[in-house]
Amino acid sequence: MRDERKIGMIQLSGLHKDFHVKEGAVAALRDINLSIAEKEFFVLLGPSGSGKSTLLRCIAGIEDPDGGTMSLGGRVMFSGKTGIRVPPEGRQLGMVFQSYAVWPHLSVYENVALPLRYGANRIDPKQLKERVMSALELVQLEKLAQRPVPFLSGGQQQRVALARALAIKPKVLLMDEPLSNLDARLREEVRQQIRTATREVGVTVVYVTHDREEALALADKMAVMHQGRIMQIGEPDEVYHQPVNPIVADFFGEMNWLDGNIAKPGVVSTALGDIATQSTATGSVKVGLRPSNINVTDVQHGAVNAFAGKVTDEIFLGEQLQFKIATASGISLDVRQAQRARHRWLGRQVWCHVDPQDVLVYPAVEVSSQMQAA
Numbered sequence: 001m002r003d004e005r006k007i008g009m010i011q012l013s014g015l016h017k018d019f020h021v022k023e024g025a026v027a028a029l030r031d032i033n034l035s036i037a038e039k040e041f042f043v044l045l046g047p048s049g050s051g052k053s054t055l056l057r058c059i060a061g062i063e064d065p066d067g068g069t070m071s072l073g074g075r076v077m078f079s080g081k082t083g084i085r086v087p088p089e090g091r092q093l094g095m096v097f098q099s100y101a102v103w104p105h106l107s108v109y110e111n112v113a114l115p116l117r118y119g120a121n122r123i124d125p126k127q128l129k130e131r132v133m134s135a136l137e138l139v140q141l142e143k144l145a146q147r148p149v150p151f152l153s154g155g156q157q158q159r160v161a162l163a164r165a166l167a168i169k170p171k172v173l174l175m176d177e178p179l180s181n182l183d184a185r186l187r188e189e190v191r192q193q194i195r196t197a198t199r200e201v202g203v204t205v206v207y208v209t210h211d212r213e214e215a216l217a218l219a220d221k222m223a224v225m226h227q228g229r230i231m232q233i234g235e236p237d238e239v240y241h242q243p244v245n246p247i248v249a250d251f252f253g254e255m256n257w258l259d260g261n262i263a264k265p266g267v268v269s270t271a272l273g274d275i276a277t278q279s280t281a282t283g284s285v286k287v288g289l290r291p292s293n294i295n296v297t298d299v300q301h302g303a304v305n306a307f308a309g310k311v312t313d314e315i316f317l318g319e320q321l322q323f324k325i326a327t328a329s330g331i332s333l334d335v336r337q338a339q340r341a342r343h344r345w346l347g348r349q350v351w352c353h354v355d356p357q358d359v360l361v362y363p364a365v366e367v368s369s370q371m372q373a374a
């Protein structure tokens with residue numbers, strides 16, 4: 001039976017693209033397969049140069065892939081095989097970029113109204129005012145409608161860009177690092193507004209960022225990209241807690257890596273000692289322990305995955321303390337833990353505990369082949 005929900009609003013298959021530069025070809029996108037459901041808030045996350053913007057631009061039609069297919073709402077927009085290529089204005093998309101791209105000589109109202117007066121998204125002039133004002137209400141700018149945009153803050157200008165993109169009632173809203181020009185506090189505020197406004201209108205969103213916290217906060221689903229490839233697709237908690245490989249695990253922050261060997265199912269022998277794991281892997285492995293998954297206590301809690309050590313460094317980070325712990329086995333562990341009091345731990349003998357479900361284990365052979373492919 002065909003499950004209708006599985007047929008994505010955006011469907012990408014085998015998409016690839018090279019850029020040809022002086023030094024040779026750069027594989028910006030390699031074999032991209034992706035299905036984004038209707039009304040989903042989908043985030044493309046990855047480091048600089050991983051291909052996020054290129055992928056977004058291919059969806060928009062500003063850039064052409066070298067091959068593969070892309071469809072929107074069941075309609076083919078690009079096909080390398082048949083040569084179909086629908087231009088950007090035929091794709092019913094809204095776009096918001098890093099630079100606000102608002103017209104400085106126009107008011108807030110006129111900025112939002114302009115695409116509705118001319119071109120592919122023109123509407124009946126009688127409906128114009130209502131359409132513009134309801135878009136401004138979505139981003140809470142209705143009271144500033146008559147203000148010239150240069151007299152707005154960066155965050156407000158970006159909300160104008162968002163209102164303008166939503167006013168055309170796009171099938172899909174594409175956003176490329178829309179918050180990166182804003183300071184930290186504004187970033188969180190506008191982030192919240194993006195989430196609320198896009199939910200309210202129920203639009204499908206593809207959102208590009210290199211900021212993992214932003215991605216985790218916004219995404220219904222996300223894809224982690226690395227050197228033109230999608231490494232993992234999943235919900236934020238799934239990608240965070242069960243990264244499919246060390247590249248994805250590393251991307252979500254510092255990790256403690258150990259070489260290990262599994263001779264007996266469920267137990268990895270490492271230089272730190274034997275570590276209990278839920279992994280079913282065998283043989284030579286790489287073991288990852290996330291600093292925030294290591295729990296530090298004064299007394300030992302249970303015998304499983306408890307490692308004695310001494311705190312050799314303590315850094316205050318506000319919400320968390322970061323420790324360096326020299327374990328009895330000679331391995332140094334990085335640990336992060338929510339703690340109020342500073343200066344309580346340095347030099348103390350402690351116990352480090354790790355839940356077996358938080359022990360990340362990757363077969364060493366796969367790791368080295370992934371590193372080569374990357």
Ligand SMILES: Nc1ncnc2c1ncn2[C@@H]1O[C@H](COP(=O)(O)OP(=O)(O)OP(=O)(O)O)[C@@H](O)[C@H]1O
Nearest residue numbers: 019021026028047048049050051052053054055210
């Ligand atoms: N017009 C171009 N000409 C040549 N190479 C390009 C061009 N655009 C992108 N690239 C290359 O393609 C790769 C992917 O670039 P892309 O802009 O998609 O990365 P990104 O993930 O958006 O990075 P960032 O986070 O820095 O914006 C990079 O290696 C980049 O140098």
Ligand SMILES: [Mg+2]
Nearest residue numbers: 052053054176
């Ligand atoms: Mg980019």
